[in-house]
Amino acid sequence: MAFETIIVEVDTHVALIRLNRPDALNALNSQLVGELCAALEEADSNDKVRCIVITGSEKAFAAGADIREMSQKTFVEVFDENLFADANDRISAIRKPIIAAVAGYALGGGCELAMLCDFIIAADTAKFGQPEINLGVIAGIGGTQRLTRFVGKSKSMDLNLTGRFMDAEEAERAGLVSRVVPAKKLIEEALSAAQKIAEKSMITAFAVKEAVNRSYETTLSEGLLFERRVFHSMFATEDQKEGMAAFLEKRAAQFRDK
Numbered sequence: 001m002a003f004e005t006i007i008v009e010v011d012t013h014v015a016l017i018r019l020n021r022p023d024a025l026n027a028l029n030s031q032l033v034g035e036l037c038a039a040l041e042e043a044d045s046n047d048k049v050r051c052i053v054i055t056g057s058e059k060a061f062a063a064g065a066d067i068r069e070m071s072q073k074t075f076v077e078v079f080d081e082n083l084f085a086d087a088n089d090r091i092s093a094i095r096k097p098i099i100a101a102v103a104g105y106a107l108g109g110g111c112e113l114a115m116l117c118d119f120i121i122a123a124d125t126a127k128f129g130q131p132e133i134n135l136g137v138i139a140g141i142g143g144t145q146r147l148t149r150f151v152g153k154s155k156s157m158d159l160n161l162t163g164r165f166m167d168a169e170e171a172e173r174a175g176l177v178s179r180v181v182p183a184k185k186l187i188e189e190a191l192s193a194a195q196k197i198a199e200k201s202m203i204t205a206f207a208v209k210e211a212v213n214r215s216y217e218t219t220l221s222e223g224l225l226f227e228r229r230v231f232h233s234m235f236a237t238e239d240q241k242e243g244m245a246a247f248l249e250k251r252a253a254q255f256r257d258k
């Protein structure tokens with residue numbers, strides 16, 4: 001599919017999706033959100049792709065939902081179109097691992113999009129925030145919910161109530177991002193992490209995603225039961241036999257996603 005607001009490159013099993021509305025700091029308008037969802041779904045169903053990286057520009061991952069596009073909407077319009085619900089559901093349904101590679105601003109919907117990915121690698125220039133309160137609204141796609149689970153109530157309240165931005169170091173300390181790297185190395189590091197994931201069994205990677213995501217939806221005892229059942233079920237795969245045999249034979253595993 002031809003896209004106008006994103007750029008998609010597929011190279012050695014990794015799909016790199018760049019948000020590309022430089023004049024608006026990659027603000028998430030309906031066209032960009034629709035194209036992003038379509039590109040993710042294409043990558044998810046493309047057998048060649050084994051991991052996905054979403055990134056923006058040096059200045060902005062995304063500065064939030066497009067304020068110009070939203071500003072005149074009425075309650076009835078946003079309620080009727082169920083604004084952002086579709087994007088939340090479609091991105092959450094992607095089975096292949098997604099890494100957010102964030103440089104510059106990740107604000108409002110930009111921060112929320114990064115949190116919808118499986119993990120975040122941040123450049124040392126990254127700035128995260130939920131400044132919706134300054135616009136007379138609250139976060140709409142996870143900024144009060146996912147963020148609170150990542151960083152705890154106090155910091156989530158702080159960010160959502162003051163609208164302040166937190167830098168990459170604070171975001172790493174708070175548990176929002178998995179690692180911080182120099183801005184010049186961001187894409188290289190994200191692609192290298194994606195390449196590592198691409199070498200694993202996809203069956204096992206899907207299972208990891210399901211199990212970790214389940215921890216946000218259930219109690220500890222139910223989550224542990226889910227994990228144990230999935231762990232047991234992995235012994236039905238050829239990749240478990242191959243992975244363990246390869247270890248014992250001191251060679252690299254050749255996974256076949258079976």
Ligand code: CO8
Nearest residue numbers: 023024025027063064065066067068107108109131140141
């Ligand atoms: N929407 C539309 N346009 C934007 C946005 C935005 N969110 N952010 C920046 N722009 C535009 C500016 O209007 C400007 O355009 P122009 O040159 O035509 O005037 C251009 O991008 C450059 O921006 P600035 O001149 O403001 O650049 P600065 O470097 O001075 O400032 C900031 C950068 C601090 C990032 C500033 O642009 C800013 O505060 N932006 C708004 C941040 C914000 O409030 N984000 C939250 C939006 S609401 C939201 O996200 C609801 C969540 C919904 C979830 C959606 C998920 C799919």
